[in-house]
Amino acid sequence: MKGKTIKEINLGDKASFEKTIGESDVYLFAGITGDLNPAHIxxxxxxxxxxxxxxxxxxxxxxxxSTVLGMYLPGPGTIYMGQELKFLAPVKIGDTIKAEAEVIEIVEEKNRIRLKTQCINQHGKVVIDGVATVMPPK
Incomplete structure (x- = not known):
């Protein structure tokens, strides 16, 4: 399984992933990372x-x-190089979140792309906004 190479990617290409946040997701993440902040658990x-x-x-x-970038656009083999994030609203247990990425810049000579990234809840509210830099597979 291999993702898209830089020659297969165009400005404006988009991909997304959607998931409902369950209580077990929060507890597993807290256990894996050690972030036991009471706001979460x-x-x-x-x-x-x-x-x-x-x-x-x-x-x-x-x-x-990361799921969008690593599995869909560009996909498997992608190297995630950087991410700017702004957390705009809380995500509650039971919320359904759609992560989206859209190609906004292609730097072919360096094999890099930049993507506008957002996470949006089931009400259409942007909860996370940012820009990612990745290296697509060769």
Missing amino acids: NQKEAEQGMFKERIAHGILVSGFI
């Missing part, structure tokens, strides 16, 4: 916080962008 404490309920880790949600 302790309902009673989270109710006292600014969001009034537990929220998913922002980096867990932004990981869906």
Whole structure:
């Protein structure tokens, strides 16, 4: 399985991945990373916080962008080189998030592409916005 090479990619190409955030996703991510922030894993404490309920880790949600890049555009063999992220709104357990990537720049001589990246909830609200830099497979 191999992703698209730079010669197979065009400005404006898009891909996406969608997933509903489950409670187990949040607990597994917390266990793997060690990020046991009560905002994510302790309902009673989270109710006292600014969001009034537990929220998913922002980096867990932004990981869906990695799925788009590594599996769809450019796809398998892609090297993820950088990512700018802005966390714009909380993601709650049970939210369905669609991660999207769109090619905005192609630097053929360096085998690099830049993509506009966003994560959008089921209400159409952008919860994460950014730009990724990747090296497509050769």
